Amino acid sequence: MGSPRALLRWTRVEPLGAPRPLMLSDFSTHLKAAADATQSCLATAMRPFGDLPIAQGMRHAVTGGKGLRGFLVIESARLMGAPEQEAVYAGAAVEALHAYSLVHDDLPCMDDDDLRRGQPTVHKKWDEATAVLVGDALQTLAFELLARPASCLGAQRQLDLITGLAKASGAEGMVLGQAQDMAAETSAVPLTLTEIAHLQNNKTGALIEWSATAGAVMMGADPALLRRYAQSLGLAFQIADDILDVEGTIDVVGKATGKDSASGKATFVSLLGLEGAKLRAQDLVDEACVALDDFGDRANILKAAARFVVSRDL
Amino acid sequence: MGSPRALLRWTRVEPLGAPRPLMLSDFSTHLKAAADATQSCLATAMRPFGDLPIAQGMRHAVTGGKGLRGFLVIESARLMGAPEQEAVYAGAAVEALHAYSLVHDDLPCMDDDDLRRGQPTVHKKWDEATAVLVGDALQTLAFELLARPASCLGAQRQLDLITGLAKASGAEGMVLGQAQDMAAETSAVPLTLTEIAHLQNNKTGALIEWSATAGAVMMGADPALLRRYAQSLGLAFQIADDILDVEGTIDVVGKATGKDSASGKATFVSLLGLEGAKLRAQDLVDEACVALDDFGDRANILKAAARFVVSRDL
Numbered sequence: 001m002g003s004p005r006a007l008l009r010w011t012r013v014e015p016l017g018a019p020r021p022l023m024l025s026d027f028s029t030h031l032k033a034a035a036d037a038t039q040s041c042l043a044t045a046m047r048p049f050g051d052l053p054i055a056q057g058m059r060h061a062v063t064g065g066k067g068l069r070g071f072l073v074i075e076s077a078r079l080m081g082a083p084e085q086e087a088v089y090a091g092a093a094v095e096a097l098h099a100y101s102l103v104h105d106d107l108p109c110m111d112d113d114d115l116r117r118g119q120p121t122v123h124k125k126w127d128e129a130t131a132v133l134v135g136d137a138l139q140t141l142a143f144e145l146l147a148r149p150a151s152c153l154g155a156q157r158q159l160d161l162i163t164g165l166a167k168a169s170g171a172e173g174m175v176l177g178q179a180q181d182m183a184a185e186t187s188a189v190p191l192t193l194t195e196i197a198h199l200q201n202n203k204t205g206a207l208i209e210w211s212a213t214a215g216a217v218m219m220g221a222d223p224a225l226l227r228r229y230a231q232s233l234g235l236a237f238q239i240a241d242d243i244l245d246v247e248g249t250i251d252v253v254g255k256a257t258g259k260d261s262a263s264g265k266a267t268f269v270s271l272l273g274l275e276g277a278k279l280r281a282q283d284l285v286d287e288a289c290v291a292l293d294d295f296g297d298r299a300n301i302l303k304a305a306a307r308f309v310v311s312r313d314l
Numbered sequence: 315m316g317s318p319r320a321l322l323r324w325t326r327v328e329p330l331g332a333p334r335p336l337m338l339s340d341f342s343t344h345l346k347a348a349a350d351a352t353q354s355c356l357a358t359a360m361r362p363f364g365d366l367p368i369a370q371g372m373r374h375a376v377t378g379g380k381g382l383r384g385f386l387v388i389e390s391a392r393l394m395g396a397p398e399q400e401a402v403y404a405g406a407a408v409e410a411l412h413a414y415s416l417v418h419d420d421l422p423c424m425d426d427d428d429l430r431r432g433q434p435t436v437h438k439k440w441d442e443a444t445a446v447l448v449g450d451a452l453q454t455l456a457f458e459l460l461a462r463p464a465s466c467l468g469a470q471r472q473l474d475l476i477t478g479l480a481k482a483s484g485a486e487g488m489v490l491g492q493a494q495d496m497a498a499e500t501s502a503v504p505l506t507l508t509e510i511a512h513l514q515n516n517k518t519g520a521l522i523e524w525s526a527t528a529g530a531v532m533m534g535a536d537p538a539l540l541r542r543y544a545q546s547l548g549l550a551f552q553i554a555d556d557i558l559d560v561e562g563t564i565d566v567v568g569k570a571t572g573k574d575s576a577s578g579k580a581t582f583v584s585l586l587g588l589e590g591a592k593l594r595a596q597d598l599v600d601e602a603c604v605a606l607d608d609f610g611d612r613a614n615i616l617k618a619a620a621r622f623v624v625s626r627d628l
Contacts, residue, residue, distance in 0.1 A: 144481065179617040
């Protein structure tokens with residue numbers, strides 16, 4: 001499939017005037033625009049934090065990702081007719097929360113990674129204590145952004161977003177998934193496919209689901225279709241991550257690869273085989289797209305995102 | 315002044331029928347009742363988390379403290395006429411947040427403490443990774459409790475509490491204070507009194523202020539008097555902490571003492587002298603009490619709390 005830049009070039013030579021069901025260049029443009037918007041929002045929000053190491057570390061931690069979660073918030077908001085500015089704040093919040101989880105997961109006592117998004121991890125560039133505090137303050141910032149006084153969403157909708165984000169990221173969501181993942185690494189019994197799916201749903205899926213349903217929550221609308229989309233997308237994303245761990249290089253992925261296969265950990269690839277994993281991911285992408293059929297062409301960007309997730313690391 | 319038990323005995327022999335401006339036994343009873351209520355609230359909130367190490371660690375981390383911050387929330391709510399049940403949830407939230415900060419501050423890369431509240435710290439009883447995740451999930455829980463759907467406070471008031479807690483605990487509050495404290499430990503130039511007061515206001519004062527003004531925020535009332543009370547109380551609390559580090563024993567304080575004097579760190583005691591620090595703390599207690607004079611006898615418990623703070627570790 002190639003890089004976003006290559007895709008952009010490719011779409012430029014498509015015949016003009018032809019039907020445009022799914023333009024991956026549109027997706028790339030939207031993804032980049034969403035990342036720019038959430039980055040800018042975070043930069044403004046962190047300006048009062050000054051230039052101490054924790055503030056520098058916070059800025060470092062939120063930089064360089066593709067911004068998939070923020071993008072999902074913004075696109076789901078667009079789909080549901082939610083105010084764009086509110087979507088940007090909520091997108092910035094989930095990017096801050098995601099960044100906190102990466103900073104803490106990279107710590108020596110956790111996954112012990114030196115590289116993230118092609119850059120040194122926070123504890124390598126500064127130190128462990130700074131990394132703990134950077135993660136802590138990024139989590140706080142996520143909730144502060146959602147509770148912001150100037151929002152026009154209405155206080156109850158803001159609370160709904162906060163409750164959802166807390167459930168998705170706390171001891172019943174992302175933190176639980178990370179704990180389950182660490183437990184699996186030292187367990188003598190490899191996980192089954194169902195157990196891996198459950199673990200990954202906690203560790204990664206819940207936050208993706210919060211992001212992709214945020215637009216519906218903002219408008220007080222039924223999030224059922226977006227949830228079905230998000231659940232398939234989330235699982236496809238994780239399978240793609242396992243595939244990248246086998247096939248990717250450090251240059252493409254921006255972090256160390258081959259760790260899971262080297263450790264003998266059960267993954268989607270070890271249980272389904274490489275081809276089986278690719279087929280399952282593709283099926284999930286199709287399911288994600290079907291879930292949005294009722295929205296017609298307006299859902300094209302989100303559908304493109306699903307297709308892109310299995311072709312790239314986001 | 316003696317222990318709470320000794321004070322309780324002493325107050326029992328006061329002449330009956332005499333004016334009761336400040337009964338320290340009343341304070342002890344209220345403090346215990348508040349701690350029981352917030353503990354019970356947290357236990358219920360954490361029941362769905364099961365019995366994995368992170369859930370066990372979370373329960374361990376919120377147990378055994380005096381619950382000063384939760385008490386301040388509940389008493390300020392009582393003073394302002396806020397619903398008791400809402401106060402208990404907010405009190406539980408700040409106790410969860412405070413517990414998160416202790417678990418992370420105790421980590422080997424931070425203050426490296428083995429003992430907290432007379433018990434092994436989370437990373438000693440389990441491991442560092444569990445301690446990082448326990449702290450993370452406790453912070454999340456704090457915001458989840460404040461955003462709870464069943465609250466009768468009104469969504470805007472809940473958001474006000476959330477925004478305030480985020481500001482008090484994040485990169486402009488508690489986390490900043492901890493970073494400043496760590497920086498001071500490795501700095502060649504000892505801090506001045508003003509700098510220590512500023513650092514401690516971030517590290518400890520902001521959360522105490524949030525707690526003591528929570529009742530006013532819940533009712534949409536002016537928090538100015540409670541803020542004056544809290545600011546004096548917070549500083550008195552920190553001076554008392556420095557005094558305890560010099561005078562206290564591990565049995566009384568429940569954690570290692572003498573660390574600051576051994577490290578040659580500038581503290582209120584090193585800068586004011588032991589007697590000077592005690593006098594300053596007493597002045598601050600008097601200022602805290604005066605700030606609440608307009609509330610008459612209804613503020614007696616909060617005034618007693620101020621007096622108690624300088625006599626005991628809370």
